[in-house]
Amino acid sequence: MTQLLYALLSLGAFALVAGIVLAVAQKVFHVEGDPMVEKIDNLLPQTQCGQCGYPGCKPYAEAVSGGVADVNHCVPGGERTMLAIADLMGVEPKDLEAEATAPMIAFVREDECIGCTLCIKACPVDAIIGAPKQYHTVISDHCTGCTLCIEPCPVDCIDMLMKPELIEHWSWPLPDTQRARLGHDRRETHAGHA
Amino acid sequence: MPAMLRKLAQRLGILQHSFAGGVHPEMYKVTAARPVEVAAIAPIHILPMKQHIGEACSPLVKVGDRVLRGQKIAKSEGYLSVPVHAPTSGRVVRIEEHAIPHPSGMGLPCIFIESDGDDESDTTLEPLTNWRELNPAILRERARMCGLAGLGGAVFPTFIKLVQDKRFPIETVILNGIECEPWLTNDHRLMLEKPHDILTGMAIVMHMVGAKSGIIAIEDNKPDAAESMRRALAEASEMQGVHVVVLPTRYPQGSEKQLIYSLTGKEVEAGRLPMHIGVLCQNVGTSKALFEAVVQARPLTERLVTVSGDAVENPATLSVRLGTPVRSLFASRGLDDLTGLHLLHGGPMMGERLKSVDVPVVKSTTGLLAMRTETMMLAHTEEQPCIRCGHCSEACPVHLVPNLLADACRSDQFDRAENYQLFDCIECGSCSYVCPANIPLVHYFRYGKGQIAQTRREQVFAEASRKRSEARERRIEAEKTEKAARRSRVRRDHAPAKPVESAEPENNDATQEKS
Ligand code: SF4
Ligand code: SF4
Ligand code: SF4
Ligand code: SF4
Numbered sequence: 001m002t003q004l005l006y007a008l009l010s011l012g013a014f015a016l017v018a019g020i021v022l023a024v025a026q027k028v029f030h031v032e033g034d035p036m037v038e039k040i041d042n043l044l045p046q047t048q049c050g051q052c053g054y055p056g057c058k059p060y061a062e063a064v065s066g067g068v069a070d071v072n073h074c075v076p077g078g079e080r081t082m083l084a085i086a087d088l089m090g091v092e093p094k095d096l097e098a099e100a101t102a103p104m105i106a107f108v109r110e111d112e113c114i115g116c117t118l119c120i121k122a123c124p125v126d127a128i129i130g131a132p133k134q135y136h137t138v139i140s141d142h143c144t145g146c147t148l149c150i151e152p153c154p155v156d157c158i159d160m161l162m163k164p165e166l167i168e169h170w171s172w173p174l175p176d177t178q179r180a181r182l183g184h185d186r187r188e189t190h191a192g193h194a
Numbered sequence: 195m196p197a198m199l200r201k202l203a204q205r206l207g208i209l210q211h212s213f214a215g216g217v218h219p220e221m222y223k224v225t226a227a228r229p230v231e232v233a234a235i236a237p238i239h240i241l242p243m244k245q246h247i248g249e250a251c252s253p254l255v256k257v258g259d260r261v262l263r264g265q266k267i268a269k270s271e272g273y274l275s276v277p278v279h280a281p282t283s284g285r286v287v288r289i290e291e292h293a294i295p296h297p298s299g300m301g302l303p304c305i306f307i308e309s310d311g312d313d314e315s316d317t318t319l320e321p322l323t324n325w326r327e328l329n330p331a332i333l334r335e336r337a338r339m340c341g342l343a344g345l346g347g348a349v350f351p352t353f354i355k356l357v358q359d360k361r362f363p364i365e366t367v368i369l370n371g372i373e374c375e376p377w378l379t380n381d382h383r384l385m386l387e388k389p390h391d392i393l394t395g396m397a398i399v400m401h402m403v404g405a406k407s408g409i410i411a412i413e414d415n416k417p418d419a420a421e422s423m424r425r426a427l428a429e430a431s432e433m434q435g436v437h438v439v440v441l442p443t444r445y446p447q448g449s450e451k452q453l454i455y456s457l458t459g460k461e462v463e464a465g466r467l468p469m470h471i472g473v474l475c476q477n478v479g480t481s482k483a484l485f486e487a488v489v490q491a492r493p494l495t496e497r498l499v500t501v502s503g504d505a506v507e508n509p510a511t512l513s514v515r516l517g518t519p520v521r522s523l524f525a526s527r528g529l530d531d532l533t534g535l536h537l538l539h540g541g542p543m544m545g546e547r548l549k550s551v552d553v554p555v556v557k558s559t560t561g562l563l564a565m566r567t568e569t570m571m572l573a574h575t576e577e578q579p580c581i582r583c584g585h586c587s588e589a590c591p592v593h594l595v596p597n598l599l600a601d602a603c604r605s606d607q608f609d610r611a612e613n614y615q616l617f618d619c620i621e622c623g624s625c626s627y628v629c630p631a632n633i634p635l636v637h638y639f640r641y642g643k644g645q646i647a648q649t650r651r652e653q654v655f656a657e658a659s660r661k662r663s664e665a666r667e668r669r670i671e672a673e674k675t676e677k678a679a680r681r682s683r684v685r686r687d688h689a690p691a692k693p694v695e696s697a698e699p700e701n702n703d704a705t706q707e708k709s
Pocket of ligand 4 (some may be wrong): 580629
């Protein structure tokens with residue numbers, strides 16, 4: 001009888017301690033924000049271009065995480081981003097809404113710029129510099145090619161140019177064999193269930 | 195089986211050390227017995243603004259300028275970089291983008307020099323014949339400004355590793371005369387013809403890094419080269435701690451980490467450098483170039499190039515000025531019509547297919563091969579299913595499982611590929627060479643590495659964009675708050691009767707938005 005009592009007491013004490021530890025851990029290691037939203041947001045290109053129909057990447061990530069939006073709306077992210085999100089969410093990949101265009105960057109024709117600063121206000125990633133009444137310049141290394149600066153320009157002096165390809169950024173294509181192409185085409189099913 | 199025998203031999207002390215895997219390709223060293231010939235100076239030289247690993251250079255000359263041989267025509271735009279020099283005297287006729295030897299077929303800005311035939315040299319640089327008394331830092335600067343980069347093909351700026359680091363003192367300098375790629379004979383000929391220059395270069399390196407011992411590594415298919423280096427060593431009384439080591443021939447023994455293991459039994463772990471285990475490796479050609487830079491005050495303006503291949507009837511090891519058009523080199527060996535031939539830049543195992551012959555010889559041009567038959571890495575047009583024979587894993591010198599890696603890369607499962615240590619692959623091509631199913635294994639690995647690098651670049655860019663966009667939002671918030679504060683101040687000034695009520699809600703709004 002006493003043995004039974006001991007067993008119950010010791011187990012009870014152990015459970016109590018474990019419970020306290022867990023409660024404390026929950027407080028101490030509490031994570032702010034929704035980890036799923038963070039994860040999806042980390043897969044997005046951060047262009048903040050709004051082509052997904054949301055005001056930025058984070059809102060789109062929230063919508064996807066909440067099941068409100070599909071995984072295939074981010075245009076600049078292209079197929080790779082879509083596959084990665086689908087993989088993360090554990091859902092079937094979907095065809096892209098729109099094909100991403102070749103990478104572009106904005107270029108201000110400086111002699112025509114009137115220095116109105118409207119493009120600076122429009123650029124979501126601060127890629128344009130220039131003071132009022134002076135011509136403005138796009139920092140090409142910072143420009144994401146989102147085209148949001150084109151519309152507001154009252155004198156139409158911003159062009160979208162092809163982003164120059166760098167030899168350092170060139171990468172080998174897939175081998176030119178039939179098996180390479182076949183194996184590659186099967187990757188979506190892989191990516192979805194790996 | 196051979197691997198087991200080798201291990202057994204090592205246990206018994208018959209064989210010292212031996213790196214894993216490897217292959218024995220047919221060597222075709224048809225130019226080995228022919229003395230080096232000096233290639234004619236071309237009428238036009240094309241000098242790309244980047245011929246090394248690292249940052250590109252920017253031109254110091256403009257169109258119309260007269261330049262002398264050895265004159266610096268482009269300066270480094272960063273630390274990991276070496277300048278470019280004029281290969282002969284003449285005039286700058288163009289500065290524009292031009293194709294370079296690169297698998298993409300893309301180009302880089304190049305300086306075009308029309309030679310005037312005088313081949314007049316720039317003599318402003320002083321020879322440092324007293325290098326033994328000089329501070330290593332002075333010699334290091336000399337190596338940098340003379341444009342030295344690893345001539346074994348890797349073209350890593352030489353001066354970078356010629357440094358004394360107290361934490362990692364260099365004990366042994368290894369001179370790499372392995373030359374394990376088929377067809378190529380530059381290092382072989384150099385060891386036969388210029389052994390003293392090579393040794394002096396090695397002595398300079400040892401002085402610079404403070405090393406006491408040195409090894410000259412040669413494979414047993416070049417006994418004459420070993421003999422030549424031994425003779426030269428015997429005559430150089432001051433090089434006591436240096437000796438020649440002859441290793442059994444096996445590809446890729448010339449690869450840095452494999453060579454170090456063969457010689458010392460020490461492994462350079464992934465992500466570490468030879469200096470972390472007290473070793474420095476240098477190619478024999480680079481050693482000779484260092485001798486010329488220091489003792490003869492000559493910047494790097496020429497290199498040895500093996501022009502060979504089964505389509506070249508009159509192959510040779512040539513001493514070529516940098517910037518010489520590849521087409522004219524083939525033409526000088528009697529090969530004018532290149533249609534239908536497979537052209538390679540470098541050796542057949544690690545070299546790359548030339549997309550165009552209108553490219554110049556650069557610092558990394560070890561060989562130029564014209565092949566009639568599709569050999570080795572070129573032969574992969576009909577890829578068959580993997581039969582799981584395991585030959586590829588047996589051949590891999592870094593213990594990878596190439597067939598699984600290729601599977602992962604083919605289906606874009608890059609996480610998996612990285613788990614299989616894709617980035618440890620040295621792209622030696624041994625696996626592709628042995629694969630009976632003709633699977634272009636290395637090509638898959640290059641594809642995979644490129645895709646992963648691309649993703650990483652995108653991630654870095656996205657992160658930077660996010661930071662900028664967040665900074666922008668914070669700034670806009672701050673501006674709003676400030677405006678609100680200003681407005682409330684203005685209002686307070688105009689209506690001093692009841693300032694508190696009007697100011698407070700505004701301020702509250704602003705702080706709320708901010709949080
Ligand atoms: S389309 Fe893509 S990059 Fe543009 S805001 Fe939406 S998630 Fe961001
Ligand atoms: S400069 Fe124009 S195109 Fe480039 S990121 Fe800014 S708004 Fe977009
Ligand atoms: S190419 Fe890479 S995987 Fe193939 S044998 Fe060489 S190191 Fe191993
Ligand atoms: S050598 Fe070729 S066929 Fe054999 S296991 Fe490797 S990849 Fe498969």
